[in-house]
Amino acid sequence: MRFTQGSQGAGQSREQERDTGKMSMRKKSSVVPPKIGDRRSNHLAPTNVVRQSANSRISSVSTVSFMDEPHEPMRGPPVRLEPTFQLKPNKKFPVVQVKNILKDVLESYLSEEKYEPELCRQMTKTISEVVKARVKDLQVKRYKVIVLIHIGQLKDQGMRMGSRCLWDPENDTFSSYEYKNNSLFAIGSVYGVYYE
Known part of the structure; x- marks a missing residue:
């Protein structure tokens, strides 16, 4: 064609x-x-x-958000920060002052009480909260405060109490006080454990 x-x-x-x-x-x-x-x-x-x-x-x-998607890691040298922890406390745990707090609280709460199981169960909680608050008012920084209160009936019995702790003997310590009246006994212990 x-x-x-x-x-x-x-x-x-x-x-x-x-x-x-x-x-x-x-x-x-x-x-x-x-x-x-x-x-x-x-x-x-x-x-x-x-x-x-x-x-x-x-x-x-039109724009789309990519907030949920994995992102690339930052490039470059890692940022170095100075350590902010302390190895030793500025102020030691005041053992004598804490013992005076325990003595004062136990005597004021239990001086006229008679042993009753239900009442003493509530009293241990109340006393431990009061002691803990008063020890924290001393403003000892970086110490964890642990309060144990034991109340028992006073009869002709023998009793031993002991405790074991894993701690630093230079910085960690405790304070305790025993109280007795005609019908009951009370043992209060406060542990001060330094927290780095």
Whole structure:
């Protein structure tokens, strides 16, 4: 089949018109996908869409939050911080003052009490809270305060109490006091454990 120059030129011009029409459509409105390797190209999250028009370069941008996605670790040398702990206390635990607090509280609460199991159960809780509050008022920093109060009926029996603790003998200490009246006995112990 032979084409004449006129028909061949007409065929080319129609193809050129179609191509130029497609090009002009692309220039008016197009969608630019995100780059490969961009964090926004995650198939689970919607991607950013940028529309370009003939008059303005970017007409709208939709954003997506990536707060829940894992992020890259920080690059560079790690930040070094100075240690803020103390190895020794500024002020030692006041054993004598704590013993005076125990004596004062036990004598004031139990001087006229008779042994009753239910009442003594509540008294141990109350006395331990009062002693703990008064020891904390001494404001000895960095010491954990542990208060144990034992109240029992006084009859002709023998009793021994002991305790074992794992602690630093230079900084940790305790104070205790025994109280007796006609019907009961009470033993109060306060442990001061230094917390680094």
